[in-house]
Each structure stands twice: as structure tokens, then as C-alpha cells.
Amino acid sequence: MAPRFFVGGNWKMNGTLSSGKELISTLTGAKLDPNTEVVIAPPALHLLGAQQALQGSKIALAGQNAYHKASGAFTGEISVSQLQDASIPWVILGHSERRTLFHESDADVAEKTAAALSSNLSVILCVGETLEQREANESINVVVRQLDAVLSKVPQDWSKIVVAYEPVWAIGTGKVATPEQAEEVHAAIYKWAGEKLPKGQAEDLRVIYGGSVAAKNCKELANKPSIHGFLVGGASLKPEFVDIVNAKL
Numbered sequence: 001m002a003p004r005f006f007v008g009g010n011w012k013m014n015g016t017l018s019s020g021k022e023l024i025s026t027l028t029g030a031k032l033d034p035n036t037e038v039v040i041a042p043p044a045l046h047l048l049g050a051q052q053a054l055q056g057s058k059i060a061l062a063g064q065n066a067y068h069k070a071s072g073a074f075t076g077e078i079s080v081s082q083l084q085d086a087s088i089p090w091v092i093l094g095h096s097e098r099r100t101l102f103h104e105s106d107a108d109v110a111e112k113t114a115a116a117l118s119s120n121l122s123v124i125l126c127v128g129e130t131l132e133q134r135e136a137n138e139s140i141n142v143v144v145r146q147l148d149a150v151l152s153k154v155p156q157d158w159s160k161i162v163v164a165y166e167p168v169w170a171i172g173t174g175k176v177a178t179p180e181q182a183e184e185v186h187a188a189i190y191k192w193a194g195e196k197l198p199k200g201q202a203e204d205l206r207v208i209y210g211g212s213v214a215a216k217n218c219k220e221l222a223n224k225p226s227i228h229g230f231l232v233g234g235a236s237l238k239p240e241f242v243d244i245v246n247a248k249l
């Protein structure tokens, strides 16, 4: 059986309390595909308000990042255990904006992933290559290197990890990967999972695509056999997010 379709909305550093509320009321008022799991990631400051606004809804919340230490003198950070304490079930880790702008290494992402899973969080683990790496034909090698780093810290259980393939050149650029380009890397990730994850886990792993997903391109992407959902940035701030959630209908 195909794994459950998953659509995440990464709001990044956008919006106000009131625009976030409005967006949530659009989502809770819409008819969403009951077979799709939906997770949204508002800015950290907005998470608790969003949690209240989502009461009674099946939409879950994610932090956009977290630090691996439980507590201490780490000004500006929030920890995986603080997310857990606040009943936020998901966290996005390894987003390319974290890797590029905030210099998070593969090892940092691996450490954070292991810590998040120990705090019982589920993880949207982002991987993907830059344009330069794609042009050098390195896409699959880069993604495998990023996944191997996490595997070295999380050797056993990937059941709470969703892998988001996000080619950096497609993020926020309007240049979506073609369904064939995305499918090729997703298939390589499944091959990797089949070879490296403990038996039986590759079939259940969800590999989702992110990078300029919009209402107009989501259905074609969703039809590809190895694409089991999306991580959406810009379009998750608009009512068209509903159409993306419903891409399989």
C-alpha cells in the first residue's frame, strides 16, 4: 500500500498574528482530503496561538527548526524538548535556508534529528542540491550524503521521519522541478532507503517534494509514483494551499 500522502506548509518568517489566524480559519473551514496528512509550520512565536485555533482539527503543527540541547545558555534557540513540552508534534530540520544562511552542517542536522526523535517528535528532514551541484550532475550524491549523515546518528528507526526533497534552485524561485526530475531523485532516495534502512522501512518512508509547488503544478507531481506529498513554502500562505492538500482528489 502506498504511504499516506503528506502535505506540509512552511510559513517561514512570514505573517502576523492576525494573518496567521485568517489562514488557519481558511484551512479549518475548507474541505480537505481526509486521506492526506497536513502539517503546518508557523513562526515559533505563533505556534501556541495556532495550536488553540486548530483545536478539534486534524491539522498538526511543526516547528521550523529546533536545537538539539534540552536547555541552557543558547540565546535565540528553542529546543526539541520545548517543542515536545508544548505538544508540538513535528519539526522541520535541515531546511536549505538553515543549511545555507545559518551554516548548519550535515552533522548538525543529523544531531538535531536524533535529538528530535529522542524527544518523540516527528521530523520533516529536508535534503537537496544547489543549482551548481545539479549542473555538475551531483544531485543524487549530495542527497545521499545528507541522508547518510542522518543515518549515522539514527541507524534504527525512520518511522517518524518524512524526507523532503527540496532542490535549492527550485525554492521560492517559481522554477519547479519537472515531475521527471523530482521523480528521478525520489526514486534514488527510495533505492537508498531500500539498501540502507532496516528491513521493511523503505516501503513506509514518505518522500515528499518541495520547491515552487503551486495549485497549478501539484497534480502532475502528485501523480508520480515516488512522490508522496509536498513541502510548500510561498503557496502555503495562500488559500491555494487547500488545492495542494487536495492534489490527489
Ligand code: G3H
Pocket: 010, 095, 166, 170, 171, 172, 173, 174, 210, 211, 212, 213, 231, 232, 233, 234, 235
Ligand atoms: O519549505 C518549503 C520550501 O522551501 C519551498 O518553498 O514553495 O516557496 O518554493 P517554496
